Amino acid sequence: AQSVTQPDIHITVSEGASLELRCNYSYGATPYLFWYVQSPGQGLQLLLKYFSGDTLVQGIKGFEAEFKRSQSSFNLRKPSVHWSDAAEYFCAVGAYNQGGKLIFGQGTELSVKP
Amino acid sequence: EADIYQTPRYLVIGTGKKITLECSQTMGHDKMYWYQQDPGMELHLIHYSYGVNSTEKGDLSSESTVSRIRTEHFPLTLESARPSHTSQYLCASSDPGTGGPRELFFGEGSRLTVL
Numbered sequence: 003a004q005s006v007t008q009p010d011i012h013i014t015v016s017e018g019a020s021l022e023l024r025c026n027y028s029y030g031a032t033p034y035l036f037w038y039v040q041s042p043g044q045g046l047q048l049l050l051k052y053f054s055g056d057t058l059v060q061g062i063k064g065f066e067a068e069f070k071r072s073q074s075s076f077n078l079r080k081p082s083v084h085w086s087d088a089a090e091y092f093c094a095v096g097a098y099n100q101g102g103k104l105i106f107g108q109g110t111e112l113s114v115k116p
Numbered sequence: 117e118a119d120i121y122q123t124p125r126y127l128v129i130g131t132g133k134k135i136t137l138e139c140s141q142t143m144g145h146d147k148m149y150w151y152q153q154d155p156g157m158e159l160h161l162i163h164y165s166y167g168v169n170s171t172e173k174g175d176l177s178s179e180s181t182v183s184r185i186r187t188e189h190f191p192l193t194l195e196s197a198r199p200s201h202t203s204q205y206l207c208a209s210s211d212p213g214t215g216g217p218r219e220l221f222f223g224e225g226s227r228l229t230v231l
Contacts, residue, residue, distance in 0.1 A: 011156070034217045045122075045206055045222035046159075092159070096217030102147045102210040103174070104217055106159040 004029045006095050006107035014113040015083050023078040023110050025093035034096040035076040036104065037067055041089045049091075052076065063087070088114045119143055122207050122223035129197055130231050137192045137226045139207035148190040149220065151206045152176060159206060165190055197230040204228070 005028040015021050027033055034053050038046040050061025057069040067078045076093060090111050094104040120141040129135055141148065146167045151159040151174075161174030165184040179201070180194050190209075194201055204227045208220040 006158075036219070038220075038222075043224070045120075045224045046208075046220070047222070048219050051219060102149070102217045102220065103161055103164060104220060105175075106151075108158045109156070111156075 004033070004095050004097060004105045006093050006105055008091075008093055008107035008110050010110045011108070012111045012113070014115060016115045017085050018082050021078075021080045021083045021087070021112070023091050023093075023112070025076045025078065025107060026074050027076065027093070027095045028074065029095055029097060031097065035067075035069060036094040036096070037061065037065070037076070037078050038092045038094060038106075039063075039089050040092065040109075046092060049078070083112075083114055085114045085116065088112055120207060120209055120221050120223045122205075122226050124226060125224060126227050126229075128229045128231065131196075131198055133197050133230075135194050135197050135228070137205055137207075137228070139190045139192070139223060140188050141190075141209045141221070142188060143209060143211070143221065144187065145209035145211050145221070146187065147210045147218075148184070149208045149210075150174070150180075150182060150190070150192050151208065152178065153204045153206055153225070155204075163192065197228075199230045202228060202230050 007026045036051045037049040040046045090109045092109045093107040096104045123138045150163040153159045160176035162178040163182040206225045207223040210218040
């Protein structure tokens with residue numbers, strides 16, 4: 003069965019510092035991987051996705067993620083965090099034979115210190 | 117900009133009442149989904165639909181029901197609300213492409229509180 007683990011429930015970083023949010027997945031074949039962001043009281047917005055090809059994926063708002071098959075990971079990174087990046091971040095995985103259904107991780111809440 | 121709308125955004129209601137959460141999208145997407153999200157927890161799929169007159173239960177058991185009479189509309193109904201139904205409900209849709217999963221477009225959510 004597919005599963006997604008986000009080991010960090012809450013992370014605090016200083017504005018301007020770099021950020022890495024961890025995501026590990028469990029799936030036998032090549033997964034379809036997504037990162038979403040959720041601001042308070044809002045729905046989820048797609049940051050980036052990986053289906054195949056280049057394992058380093060660029061997304062919106064200056065985010066990127068790297069797919070590492072050997073580590074079953076899809077970590078999200080940003081070189082310099084802005085105060086507006088404070089939000090909840092969700093990693094999700096889908097499978098080719100599961101239609102559009104996605105399995106979500108528990109989420110990582112990001113706080114940004116001035 | 118995604119065009120998927122949920123109403124109401126917030127609802128506080130007493131036990132035993134019937135409620136319907138509305139979800140509409142203007143993108144012509146065939147696939148629509150309802151996820152349930154408790155604070156600090158992952159999203160759990162409770163219902164999905166791949167087109168008109170098609171509905172399926174998701175991975176998390178739910179006492180709610182859904183219908184899909186029109187492509188753009190995917191309402192969720194609770195016949196008799198209970199405090200255990202208190203949660204945020206997120207509606208999403210995706211385009212009809214074949215093969216693997218596509219991007220999900222989410223509404224802003226309906227936060228339900230049952231007293």
